[in-house]
Amino acid sequence: MSSTEELLKRLGVTIDAGTLRLALTHRSYAYENGGIPTNERLEFLGDSILGFSVTDALYRDNPTLPEGDLAKRRSAVVSTRALAGIGRSIGLGEYIYLGQGEKLTEGKNKASILADTMEALIGATYVSNDIETARQLVMRLIGPLLKDAAALGAGTDWKTSIQELAASRQLGTINYAVEGSGPDHARTFEAVLRIGGTDYGAGSGNSKKEAEQEAAADAWRRLSAPSAASPEAGPAAGSAATGTQLQSQSGT
CATH class of the missing domain: 3.30.160.20 (Double Stranded RNA Binding Domain)
Structure with a gap:
């Protein structure tokens, strides 16, 4: 497990130690350690913040784009693949607490685990700070993807x-x-x-x-x-x- 200080530097935010550890705790690790709390509640929270922040940005930056196209673009940038790509770019897999089974199957590289943990980190940023700090984090992470028009157009399905x-x-x-x-x-x-x-x-x-x-x-x-x-x-x-x-x- 690498030092989480480096992870926070890459994210550009501060998160208190307890909340950060919770955000990085996958259910496989929790299951093998007596059923301790997992990052799933923070993931639920982060998913909502992510969706709102992206929707807000798309609405404001594309005043003439119809609802259907806005929905396609949002679907693309909040997808598991997109979030996993961001997770890989910051080396997130090295920081996630995983059970032995997931470690053996390279869980740190699995798209679903990386994406879920990214959402948990967004939720943790909100809990430790405020909605604006969490929104700014989302835009730093997602902003570059919003410019990928071709992929955004295909992302609805x-x-x-x-x-x-x-x-x-x-x-x-x-x-x-x-x-x-x-x-x-x-x-x-x-x-x-x-x-x-x-x-x-x-x-x-x-x-x-x-x-x-x-x-x-x-x-x-x-x-x-x-x-x-x-x-x-x-x-x-x-x-x-x-x-x-x-x-x-x-x-x-």
């Missing part, structure tokens, strides 16, 4: 967006290979998206649907990149797991 993109390029049939792992109280899922038999994207989440959405977002970004006319399998290659939990689901 990544599975629909990738299906439309694959169809327009005649790439073939879409399938999702999904594997679940972990105990019932901390179940996670990994998904690989295949188009025409080629792996194009990978994602993870607390549900099959969430993992598939993350895989679809990954594939959409790769296919939308300037050099993506004929993408290599990349990170998704070899990610599909085998076993009784592996499922293939075509279409949406």
Whole structure:
């Protein structure tokens, strides 16, 4: 576990030690340590602050944008994938308190865990300071994403967006290979998206649907990149797991 002082410097906020530790306590760690409190209540609080702050910014900065487009952009920047990306950029995984099972399965790199912890940190910032400090944190974290117009436009439903993109390029049939792992109280899922038999994207989440959405977002970004006319399998290659939990689901 790295010093949390460095984490606070990266976030640019102050959070009291007890609240910060709570924000970093994943349910798997709590379960293995006598059922101590988890970060889930702070996550719930942070999710609301995140949603309001992003909605407020989008409304004020886009006076002519219709409601539907505003909703699409908000969906994209508050997604698990977006928050996990922010978490990875600040090295958040090194600070999260995880149970042994999650440590063995690289829980510190899982999108769902990183995203949930980011929301908990936003909630913790509010609890230790005030709503304006929490809002400013959100905008520092999310601000750069609001400028990514292409991804924001697709973010309302990544599975629909990738299906439309694959169809327009005649790439073939879409399938999702999904594997679940972990105990019932901390179940996670990994998904690989295949188009025409080629792996194009990978994602993870607390549900099959969430993992598939993350895989679809990954594939959409790769296919939308300037050099993506004929993408290599990349990170998704070899990610599909085998076993009784592996499922293939075509279409949406």
